[in-house]
Amino acid sequence: MGAFGRFWLADAISMFGTYITTVAVQVIAVVMLSASATEVGVLNAARWLPYLLFGLVAGVIVDRCRRRPMMIGTDLGRAALLGVIPALAAFDQLSMPALVAVVFGVGALSLFGDAAFQSFLPRIVERDRLAWANVRIEQTSSVAQTSGPLLGSALIKFLGAPLAVLADAVSYAVSGILVATLRGKEEVPERVERHLLTELREGLRWVYRHRMLAPLSITSHARFLFTAMASTAFVPYAVAAVGATGLGFAYAAAGVGTVLGGAVSLRVHRGIGLARTIVLGRLLVAAGFALVLTGDWAVFAGQFVVGLGLGVEGPHDVTYRQQVTPDRLQGRCNATIRSFNWGMITIGAPIGGVIGDLVSLPTAMIVGGTGMTVAALTLLTSAFRDADLPSHPR
Known part of the structure; x- marks a missing residue:
């Protein structure tokens, strides 16, 4: 399997896991923790809040670092964080604040991991094949969006919601291992400028000018x-x-x-x-x-x-x-x-x-x-x- 094949497989596995967790976390909140509608809203907002808080800074950090190690680290980090949910549930210690904190942490790691993911793809796919590669990734996302919640519902029925989340944790661990098998030397970006505000402005100017x-x-x-x-x-x-x-x-x-x-x-x-x-x-x-x-x-x-x-x-x-x-x-x-x-x-x-x-x-x-x-x-x-x-x- 080539570099893009492993890259695509890693993304596909973690994507299916993500849609499983989307269903499982809602079930945990509503059924296990008797969350109100407001609490469910806070839980959902926690997933995207890191994009508002840290999004621009994440771009600077991704450009300062090698992207493959960042993808591996964020995958393994998400696996560890998601594993906290079934562990707390097993000891009857799971609460809404803990659930919100885990979802927020996973969202923050996803912000960095996704930025590195999209920035790494041009390094393993020739530029005239980028559209083809992105179409394949988009199609996989659509299949996961369609069947992931159904798979999640089945896992919840037979294993319970906390163990369904554990399946997503395993998927991120497998994704991180697959990304680690990608060959090819990735140089550390040249240290030309390390002033955060200057780098932020440079990124904003590039996009909006x-x-x-x-x-x-x-x-x-x-x-x-x-x-x-x-x-x-x-x-x-x-x-x-x-x-x-x-x-x-x-x-x-x-x-x-x-x-x-x-x-x-x-x-x-x-x-x-x-x-x-x-x-x-x-x-x-x-x-x-x-x-x-x-x-x-x-x-x-x-x-x-x-x-x-x-x-x-x-x-x-x-x-x-x-x-x-x-x-x-x-x-x-x-x-x-x-x-x-x-x-x-x-x-x-x-x-x-x-x-x-x-x-x-x-x-x-x-x-x-x-x-x-x-x-x-x-x-x-x-x-x-x-x-x-x-x-x-x-």
């Missing part, structure tokens, strides 16, 4: 903001329309759509170009939320279209920034964009909830879909409309 990256990044932030608004309203809307079980199948439909979107994304790019491919993907996501509102069973079709759009768009914006960004700035570029993207979720989600409560759930989805559409069309009118990637292998 770049003629192509700036409009791509800013419209991506807007997409995450408005998608979070629509997604937040979608959950209670779908539960009312098709029930809690139906919601699970709707998410599965989205996963199937993402797999299919990823399968055709390279062909779409060859046919209509990079900018139009990304815009098409974002418009499909907006259309999917609109389709949801046309009837109860349209919940499934709408989510399929949402997933299709994510699959069409997903690999290409990541590939583009990997290709145009110098290696010494890869960590800061990826961490900056991801931090602001995920940060938009913490803003958009409550706004969507407030609109849903004060006006209506369909209104929140319409506002979100409209915002996504405007952001997508804005990208097409920017300098990014002329951007493209090198040709890929067929």
